[in-house]
Amino acid sequence: MAELIDLSLVEAVRSLREGAISSRELTEAYLARITSLDKHLKAFLTLMPDAALAQASRADRLLASWRKEPQTQLPALLGVPIAIKDVLCVAGMPCTCGSRILETFVPPFNATAVERLLAAGMIVLGKTNTDEFAMGSSTENSAYGVTHNPWDLSRVPGGSSGGSAVAVAAHLSPVALGTDTGGSVRQPASFCGVTGIKPTYGRVSRYGLIAYGSSLDVVGVLGRDAMDVALVFQFIAGHDQSDATTMNVPIPDIHLEDTHDLSGLRIGVPEEYFVTGIQAQVETIIRQAISKLEELGARAVPVSLPHTRYALPVYYIIAPAEASANLARYDGVRYGPRIPSEDLWDVFRLTRGEMFGSEVKRRIMLGTYTLSAGYYDAYYGQAQKVRTLIKRDFDNTFESVDVIAAPVAPTTAFKIGEHGDDPLSMYLEDVFTLPANLAGIPGLAFPVGYDHSGLPIGMQIMGPHFREEILFQIAHTYQKVTEYHKQKPKL
Amino acid sequence: MLRNGECAQRLLGFDSARGIFSGDIILLMRLTKEEVEHIANLARLKLTGEEKGRYREQLSAILDYFTQLQGVDTTDIPPTSSVLPVRSVLRPDDPSPGLSLEELLENAPQTESGQFRVPPVLD
Numbered sequence: 149m150a151e152l153i154d155l156s157l158v159e160a161v162r163s164l165r166e167g168a169i170s171s172r173e174l175t176e177a178y179l180a181r182i183t184s185l186d187k188h189l190k191a192f193l194t195l196m197p198d199a200a201l202a203q204a205s206r207a208d209r210l211l212a213s214w215r216k217e218p219q220t221q222l223p224a225l226l227g228v229p230i231a232i233k234d235v236l237c238v239a240g241m242p243c244t245c246g247s248r249i250l251e252t253f254v255p256p257f258n259a260t261a262v263e264r265l266l267a268a269g270m271i272v273l274g275k276t277n278t279d280e281f282a283m284g285s286s287t288e289n290s291a292y293g294v295t296h297n298p299w300d301l302s303r304v305p306g307g308s309s310g311g312s313a314v315a316v317a318a319h320l321s322p323v324a325l326g327t328d329t330g331g332s333v334r335q336p337a338s339f340c341g342v343t344g345i346k347p348t349y350g351r352v353s354r355y356g357l358i359a360y361g362s363s364l365d366v367v368g369v370l371g372r373d374a375m376d377v378a379l380v381f382q383f384i385a386g387h388d389q390s391d392a393t394t395m396n397v398p399i400p401d402i403h404l405e406d407t408h409d410l411s412g413l414r415i416g417v418p419e420e421y422f423v424t425g426i427q428a429q430v431e432t433i434i435r436q437a438i439s440k441l442e443e444l445g446a447r448a449v450p451v452s453l454p455h456t457r458y459a460l461p462v463y464y465i466i467a468p469a470e471a472s473a474n475l476a477r478y479d480g481v482r483y484g485p486r487i488p489s490e491d492l493w494d495v496f497r498l499t500r501g502e503m504f505g506s507e508v509k510r511r512i513m514l515g516t517y518t519l520s521a522g523y524y525d526a527y528y529g530q531a532q533k534v535r536t537l538i539k540r541d542f543d544n545t546f547e548s549v550d551v552i553a554a555p556v557a558p559t560t561a562f563k564i565g566e567h568g569d570d571p572l573s574m575y576l577e578d579v580f581t582l583p584a585n586l587a588g589i590p591g592l593a594f595p596v597g598y599d600h601s602g603l604p605i606g607m608q609i610m611g612p613h614f615r616e617e618i619l620f621q622i623a624h625t626y627q628k629v630t631e632y633h634k635q636k637p638k639l
Numbered sequence: 640m641l642r643n644g645e646c647a648q649r650l651l652g653f654d655s656a657r658g659i660f661s662g663d664i665i666l667l668m669r670l671t672k673e674e675v676e677h678i679a680n681l682a683r684l685k686l687t688g689e690e691k692g693r694y695r696e697q698l699s700a701i702l703d704y705f706t707q708l709q710g711v712d713t714t715d716i717p718p719t720s721s722v723l724p725v726r727s728v729l730r731p732d733d734p735s736p737g738l739s740l741e742e743l744l745e746n747a748p749q750t751e752s753g754q755f756r757v758p759p760v761l762d
């Protein structure tokens with residue numbers, strides 16, 4: 149039998165039900181690995197070992213009773229651990245959003261996505277590191293230190309769901325929840341060699357997700373393969389009364405066929421995503437992966453998404469604008485620390501000025517400016533219209549192809565500190581992931597090779613709204629005939 | 640005014656080594672120091688002198704980068720405020736229990752008599 153920490157989610161669920169392993173030993177194995185490795189990786193901000201073990205023991209008791217009466221209901225994912233990005237509320241666990249302004253915040257409720265996984269029997273190991281308020285592409289913007297890429301500790305894991313991606317890549321947890329507003333699940337998945345889904349906007353409840361850009365934020369899943377990710381996705385997806393932006397559409401019952409046949413599948417390859425400036429090996433590897441899909445029967449079709457180049461300025465107008473509104477609530481009054489003063493306005497100014505990091509302040513200011521009187525139409529108004537054009541590019545393209553394949557990022561994992569204090573150069577890391585968030589479409593990233601330094605390269609498949617099942621099937625089929633997703637960094 | 644001054648159209652070719660415009664082009668910065676202070680005040684952010692200078696440069700460069708959107712023809716294009724076709728989602732007007740007062744006050748730095756305690760507004 150494989151090492152406990154190497155069991156996939158699917159294998160772990162099966163082994164637990166069969167009684168081959170216990171939840172207690174599985175959880176202990178993960179906690180031990182975290183204890184030994186996380187000091188080098190710094191993926192976790194909060195760990196709850198005692199609570200996790202208590203839940204594991206409870207899970208074992210339930211499993212034992214169930215084995216005596218197997219006709220009774222058993223929570224589907226009972227006894228398997230998960231890590232949660234520190235922007236999602238888990239009752240009783242700190243939720244810092246990687247910021248000092250929420251240093252002391254302990255939510256009294258669970259995010260819906262978390263609630264659904266707890267109901268399915270999962271055990272939360274702890275909260276993972278994130279760029280502050282999910283603003284960033286490297287996890288360097290966390291107030292609590294940077295997380296290290298397990299493939300090369302001197303490099304970033306990507307962001308903002310860097311902690312979750314590392315937890316999965318380094319086998320500190322079988323699966324993890326992340327969030328993707330501009331690429332924050334797909335890009336760290338690519339940099340860390342794991343599989344990550346950004347669902348369709350409106351597919352997963354944002355209740356309990358601390359908001360950054362409300363028209364863009366999506367809760368996503370990271371795991372070692374498409375099967376595991378699809379499984380967790382099915383539990384978190386679905387309409388929620390508490391989130392008026394969830395759509396009442398049925399969740400497809402995702403049965404991933406073990407086929408090697410993708411005949412009939414038309415894959416659009418957008419020319420705008422293969423411009424000069426991307427790392428040469430990234431282009432080579434992505435094209436190889438697309439060829440592989442063609443070997444499996446798919447047909448690659450060149451397509452054009454002409455407004456791609458505008459995704460960056462559009463996103464960096466819309467997201468900070470929404471953020472400036474969403475982060476107005478952090479004022480030292482109801483939660484988090486307060487810098488005292490005799491005047492209330494100073495409480496707000498000092499608390500926010502000192503407790504927010506630079507990137508957060510920059511984006512709040514950008515958003516405040518572009519929404520302010522006299523500038524709204526030129527910036528925000530125009531950005532919203534160009535957003536429509538970006539979305540229409542995808543709608544039009546999906547009339548002639550089923551999915552779109554593209555690189556996730558223009559580079560592999562860069563060195564910690566490489567972008568210095570240069571916000572625009574960091575923003576350019578997101579060029580390929582932003583369009584999907586602006587259009588609201590789903591995107592699935594999975595590993596398809598390595599660069600000459602051995603750093604993982606991910607490809608993303610994007611699909612029409614609410615068609616995640618096609619994306620999972622493509623990745624699953626690819627993963628049946630390749631081994632990239634099975635590689636583990638040497639630690 | 641120099642506000643609509645030139646800026647190079649840069650996409651993947653952005654000069655990350657220099658980051659911002661150098662030398663005397665700094666005078667062409669889109670934002671004035673007063674504007675930065677005004678924005679910071681609107682956003683209730685107290686900034687140090689160093690921060691004001693740094694953010695002025697960085698935000699000016701970012702705003703310059705945005706000007707490329709002006710060239711996009713958006714005649715008759717509706718804005719997208721939500722990618723979903725959902726509007727006016729309502730629920731029945733039936734009250735249901737929420738969080739308790741205790742839970743709501745749990746995280747506050749200062750409370751008094753079941754309320755959030757704050758200093759007065761002095762100006």
